[in-house]
Amino acid sequence: MSVHEVLGVLSLVLLAYTIALNLNYTLLLGLGWAEIAAYVRRRPLRDYDTVARSELSTPVSILVPAYDEEPVIVESVRSLLASSYRELEVVVVNDGSSDGTLERLLEAFAMAEIERVPRARLETQEVRAVYGSASEPRLVLVDKENGGKADALNAGLCHARYPLFCAVDSDTVLDRDALARLVWQFQQAPETVGVGGIVRIANGSSVRDARVVDVQTPRRLLVNLQIVEYLRAFLTGRTGWSRLGMLLIVSGAFGLFRRDTVIAAGGYDTTTVGEDAELVFRLHRHCREQGEPYKISFIADPVCWTEAPADARTLSRQRDRWQRGLVESLWRHRRMIGRPRYGLVGTVAMPYFLIFEALGPLIELIGYLVVPTAFAVGALDPMFALLYATLAMTYGLVFSFGALRIEELAFQRYRRWRCLVRLVVAAVIENFGYRQWNTLVRARACWRLVRGSRGWGEMARTGFGA
Amino acid sequence: MSGTVLAAVAYASFSLLVCLASLVAAKKLARNHSERTSRARADRFAEALAGAGPVELEARARAARRSRAAQEDLGVALARVRPGLEPERIEVVEGALAAAGLVAVVERLLGSRSSGRRTRGVLLATWFHGVRPLRLEPLLRDADPDIRIAAVRAIAIRRTPEAARTLIRLLASAPVPPERIVERLAGAWSVPVVAESLGAVQDAGVRAWLAEALGLAGDPTGAPPLMRGLETGTAEERVRACRALGRLGLRASIPALIRALNDEDDSVRAQAARALEAIPDARSLAPLGARLADSSWWVRANSARALVRLGPPGLALLELAAGKHRDRFARQRASEALTLERMRPRRRVVAA
Numbered sequence: 060m061s062v063h064e065v066l067g068v069l070s071l072v073l074l075a076y077t078i079a080l081n082l083n084y085t086l087l088l089g090l091g092w093a094e095i096a097a098y099v100r101r102r103p104l105r106d107y108d109t110v111a112r113s114e115l116s117t118p119v120s121i122l123v124p125a126y127d128e129e130p131v132i133v134e135s136v137r138s139l140l141a142s143s144y145r146e147l148e149v150v151v152v153n154d155g156s157s158d159g160t161l162e163r164l165l166e167a168f169a170m171a172e173i174e175r176v177p178r179a180r181l182e183t184q185e186v187r188a189v190y191g192s193a194s195e196p197r198l199v200l201v202d203k204e205n206g207g208k209a210d211a212l213n214a215g216l217c218h219a220r221y222p223l224f225c226a227v228d229s230d231t232v233l234d235r236d237a238l239a240r241l242v243w244q245f246q247q248a249p250e251t252v253g254v255g256g257i258v259r260i261a262n263g264s265s266v267r268d269a270r271v272v273d274v275q276t277p278r279r280l281l282v283n284l285q286i287v288e289y290l291r292a293f294l295t296g297r298t299g300w301s302r303l304g305m306l307l308i309v310s311g312a313f314g315l316f317r318r319d320t321v322i323a324a325g326g327y328d329t330t331t332v333g334e335d336a337e338l339v340f341r342l343h344r345h346c347r348e349q350g351e352p353y354k355i356s357f358i359a360d361p362v363c364w365t366e367a368p369a370d371a372r373t374l375s376r377q378r379d380r381w382q383r384g385l386v387e388s389l390w391r392h393r394r395m396i397g398r399p400r401y402g403l404v405g406t407v408a409m410p411y412f413l414i415f416e417a418l419g420p421l422i423e424l425i426g427y428l429v430v431p432t433a434f435a436v437g438a439l440d441p442m443f444a445l446l447y448a449t450l451a452m453t454y455g456l457v458f459s460f461g462a463l464r465i466e467e468l469a470f471q472r473y474r475r476w477r478c479l480v481r482l483v484v485a486a487v488i489e490n491f492g493y494r495q496w497n498t499l500v501r502a503r504a505c506w507r508l509v510r511g512s513r514g515w516g517e518m519a520r521t522g523f524g525a
Numbered sequence: 526m527s528g529t530v531l532a533a534v535a536y537a538s539f540s541l542l543v544c545l546a547s548l549v550a551a552k553k554l555a556r557n558h559s560e561r562t563s564r565a566r567a568d569r570f571a572e573a574l575a576g577a578g579p580v581e582l583e584a585r586a587r588a589a590r591r592s593r594a595a596q597e598d599l600g601v602a603l604a605r606v607r608p609g610l611e612p613e614r615i616e617v618v619e620g621a622l623a624a625a626g627l628v629a630v631v632e633r634l635l636g637s638r639s640s641g642r643r644t645r646g647v648l649l650a651t652w653f654h655g656v657r658p659l660r661l662e663p664l665l666r667d668a669d670p671d672i673r674i675a676a677v678r679a680i681a682i683r684r685t686p687e688a689a690r691t692l693i694r695l696l697a698s699a700p701v702p703p704e705r706i707v708e709r710l711a712g713a714w715s716v717p718v719v720a721e722s723l724g725a726v727q728d729a730g731v732r733a734w735l736a737e738a739l740g741l742a743g744d745p746t747g748a749p750p751l752m753r754g755l756e757t758g759t760a761e762e763r764v765r766a767c768r769a770l771g772r773l774g775l776r777a778s779i780p781a782l783i784r785a786l787n788d789e790d791d792s793v794r795a796q797a798a799r800a801l802e803a804i805p806d807a808r809s810l811a812p813l814g815a816r817l818a819d820s821s822w823w824v825r826a827n828s829a830r831a832l833v834r835l836g837p838p839g840l841a842l843l844e845l846a847a848g849k850h851r852d853r854f855a856r857q858r859a860s861e862a863l864t865l866e867r868m869r870p871r872r873r874v875v876a877a
Contacts, residue, residue: 100641103597103648104675115704115737171864174857176822191861193868246702247670442530449534453541460545467552479553483546 066433073426074447080415081454087299088461094302095294095359095469102360110246111143111239117246118146119238119315120219124211125151125229129158131366133167135229138269140195144238148197151229152215155184155205164200169193175201177217179318181326183210189218208311209327209334216326219318226335228312232261232271232364240361241315250352252342253316255301255309256361257293259472260286262369271364276478281374283485284493285367290482291462294359301357305408307343308385309355311335313363320346320353331391333384340392343404359469375500382504386417420501427495452490459486563598570602575610579621586625593645596627600652628653635659640669647672650679665695673701681709689718696731703734711741723750733761740769748773752781760790767793771800779804783812786828791821798824802831810835814842817859818852825854829862840866 060068110116121139125132132151139149153161164170173191184206192198203214212226223245225238237256244254263277276283300306309316311334321327324345327334339355346353368374389396389412395405396413430447433439463482466472473479573585589595603618610618622628631653634646643664650659664676677695680688692710696703710719716739723735736754739747748770755766767785770778782804785797798816801809809831816828832839846859 101644101669101671104644104671106675106678109705109708113704113708114741115707169868169870171861171868173861173865174822191865193865194870246705247674249702445530445534449538453538456542456545460549463549464552467549467556471553471556476553479549483549487542 063436063438066429066436066438069425069429070433070439070443070447073422073429076422077426077447077451077454080419081450083411083415084295084454084458088295088458090299090302091295091297092461092465094298095465098359099469105240105243107236107239107243108143110243111236112145114145116144116146116239117223117242118148118221119144119242120215120221120224120318121147121149121238122212122215122219122224122226123149123151123229124154124208124215124226125156125160126154126205126208126211127156127158127160128229129156129160129163131230132160133163134266134269135231136164136168136198138232139227140197141235141269142233142238143235144242146221147238148199148219148221150199150201150215150219152201152203152211154203154207154211161200161202165190168195168198168200170198170200175199175218178220179217179322179326181213181217181322182329183214183217186214186218207329209329209331212334213326213329216318216322222318223315224318224321225313225315226311227363228365230366231258231312232266232269233313234362234364235270237313237361237363238315240358244356244358245315245317248354248356251317251354251356252320252346253309253314253339253355255297255306255314255357256363257359258289258310258312258363258365260289260367261364262367264364266364274472274478275475276473276481277369278481279369280485280488281371282367282369283481284489285374287459287462287482287485287489289367290466291458293357294462294465295458297357298359300408301355303403303408304354304356305403306355306357307339307404307408307412308336309339309357310363312365313361316342328391331384331387332380333388336384337388337391340388340395343401344392344395347401347404362472371496378497378500379504379507382417382420382501383508385412386505386508389413389417417505420498421505423498424502427498455490455494456486459489559594563594566595567598567602567605570599571606574602574606574618575614579617582618582621583625586622586627590626590630596630596649599627600649603652622653628659632659635661635664640672643667643672644669647675647679651675651682662691665701670700674705677701677706677709684712684714686715686718689715690722693719693722693726693731693735696734697726697728707734707738707741710738713742713744716742716744716747720747720750723754729759729762732758733765736762736765736769740765740772743773745773745775748775748778752778755781755785760793763788763790763793764796767796767800771796771803774804776804776806779806779808783809786812786816791819791824794819795821795823795827798827798831802827802834805831805834805836805839807835807838810838810842813839814846817846817850817855822854825858829858832859833862833866 123136123139136149136151151164153164170190170192172188175189184204186201186203188202190200190202199218201214201218203211216224223242225241227233241254241256245251260282261271262279262282263275264271265273276286297306297308314335320342321338324341328337328341331337342355368377389409395401396409398405430439430444434441434444463486473482570585573582577585586599589599607615631646631649634642635650637643637646647664650661661676661680664672667673667676677692680691689710692706695701695706719735719738723732723739726732726735732754736751739751751766751769754762755770758766763785767782770782779801782797782800786794788794788797794816798813801813813828813831816824819825819828829843832843840863843859843863846855847863850856850859
């Protein structure tokens with residue numbers, strides 16, 4: 060077979076891959092749309108206020124792992140305590156911070172050392188002390204040796220006392236009724252073991268009294284590109300997978316879980332950088348192996364606001380970590396892939412994630428190399444190459460605009476026209492450079508993983524007030 | 526490749542882009558418009574419900590029958606103005622809405638086979654059920670959990686003894702989370718029926734939830750059956766009775782709660798200590814002090830907090846316990862409670 064022929068065949072394989080991927084996206088877009096439309100129809104039936112105010116609602120422990128979060132930690136804890144959900148406790152776990160995270164919390168909330176009997180036994184780094192607050196009885200601070208985010212979450216799980224727990228990042232702000240909306244899912248379907256909510260980007264919005272009050276998109280293009288990405292991922296991807304009962308990722312920044320099930324499954328895995336994805340894989344596996352009926356779902360309404368990386372370097376570290384986390388999780392649970400014992404998760408969702416999410420960047424990268432080369436050496440019909448490029452870009456546009464339309468249909472968080480225009484521009488521009496850069500970063504993450512990289516990478520935090 | 530093809534592809538891509546952007550913008554425009562219209566219409570309805578004559582009111586209600594959005598806006602307006610209306614005015618409104626056939630519309634929706642229509646029906650029922658009783662019981666067994674829970678809400682809106690009895694029956698049988706029923710049941714309007722049922726119901730689980738409802742209702746007339754439940758009920762009933770008595774905050778319940786501090790079940794003891802924290806009284810000083818050495822961490826912690834609430838006598842007892850108590854755990858709990866109390870930004874008002 061000549062080089063020309065090899066390149067031609069490769070191009071056809073890549074075209075088939077692109078078509079398969081886009082068909083999947085189309086399905087997810089349709090499912091996401093249907094799910095959110097149904098949700099919007101029934102939303103007025105749900106009396107979230109009562110659930111939030113009621114003393115009878117299932118109590119929730121909010122776990123906040125904090126490592127060197129001095130600029131944002133106090134504001135973040137205040138935001139969590141300001142939740143309208145009545146029955147909650149906030150368990151902050153200081154994971155051996157080297158900055159003033161601990162001191163700022165002790166001072167801001169008048170905290171003193173207390174004895175708190177752990178309610179579960181999970182292996183964690185040594186807990187140095189547990190603090191209670193004189194001004195806020197719902198707040199507990201666990202100070203421990205550094206062991207990473209998963210280790211901190213496990214320590215929080217041991218010291219949490221309520222049946223549901225919500226793991227949030229310390230740089231996040233929850234909407235006032237976000238917890239009530241998540242808890243509703245547990246009451247509606249008692250077999251639920253985990254629910255994820257949407258994570259939105261707060262850069263550019265105003266935060267007052269630990270609340271996001273004026274939602275806006277920022278001027279910075281890089282952040283707007285991420286907003287479009289988040290909308291697409293949450294409003295079509297996760298909603299679609301959730302509707303199919305095959306949700307594999309609940310964001311580490313915002314998810315509510317049944318505590319006893321997570322503890323029975325062994326808590327968070329401390330040896331992966333993608334502990335959030337790994338936990339969901341393991342919950343699927345645990346519940347299937349135990350033969351327990353269970354449900355893991357996503358709802359697009361409860362909002363958690365987070366600060367997105369505003370520079371390419373920080374963003375690349377974040378994406379690198381996400382990709383490594385996903386690949387690690389798939390590798391750890393490779394036994395589930397293709398096994399009917401694990402239902403649709405094992406036979407459909409995991410193979411999909413393996414081919415299109417884990418290996419996707421590598422295949423796309425090959426595409427970026429092969430197609431132009433084939434075109435340059437004349438192995439590819441120019442018309443074919445043009446159609447291929449147009450197809451890839453057009454589909455990208457359709458999904459991004461589909462997500463924007465769902466956003467306008469159901470939520471309309473960005474009230475100003477200016478914001479919508481920025482998002483439309485970002486949805487177009489992302490096809491020219493950003494997507495390719497993202498592919499490169501994710502492909503590099505796979506390479507780093509093969510070479511044994513385990514680090515988290517530094518995340519620059521400026522705080523919402525900045 | 527010819528320039529024509531390139532131009533055609535570029536043109537097609539650009540057209541698609543414009544088309545997609547227009548779809549998004551059109552959705553935003555449409556939604557902004559419907560929100561504005563809806564707000565203005567609800568305001569007009571509210572004005573009419575508060576002051577228009579029966580004929581005009583009926584004409585407005587008839588007009589609302591024609592569109593879904595208008596029906597919902599009328600419902601929202603009704604929910605908004607109803608608490609401020611005089612009983613005579615409510616009668617006028619009820620008459621006008623019934624004459625306009627809105628209640629009949631809701632009844633038809635409730636009986637529909639389509640889940641979407643039933644969803645809308647039960648939503649309208651939460652607004653219009655106050656106008657005339659609707660047949661909501663079948664919806665309590667609807668396949669859709671949201672409809673079941675909304676039906677509970679709609680039934681409770683009438684606040685009649687019959688509504689209370691329906692909700693109590695549901696506690697034993699319906700596939701609705703009991704918490705959501707008890708929240709709706711909790712109110713002064715239901716206390717006589719709930720108190721009566723507490724003595725009559727055979728199911729201990731239901732009795733426990735009824736105790737919870739009495740506590741949430743905040744009506745002191747609910748206390749006697751709760752105190753009886755504290756003596757004779759199952760552990761779950763005793764826990765809920767303690768919680769309820771703590772919420773009611775009656776001094777008459779203190780002896781019963783002090784006795785509950787010696788209950789065999791640690792959950793009951795912990796809840797009794799918590800209830801006593803809510804009703805600070807010198808009589809509970811020594812019994813709470815004794816519980817500082819309880820075998821359960823939970824009881825010890827709640828007792829220490831309750832002693833803090835007793836003010837100087839409680840703090841003095843905690844000081845003593847922190848220094849000299851023979852039990853290490855009692856010393857720890859006492860010193861912890863004292864430390865937190867000293868760090869508290871503003872001291873509470875002492876009541877003893």
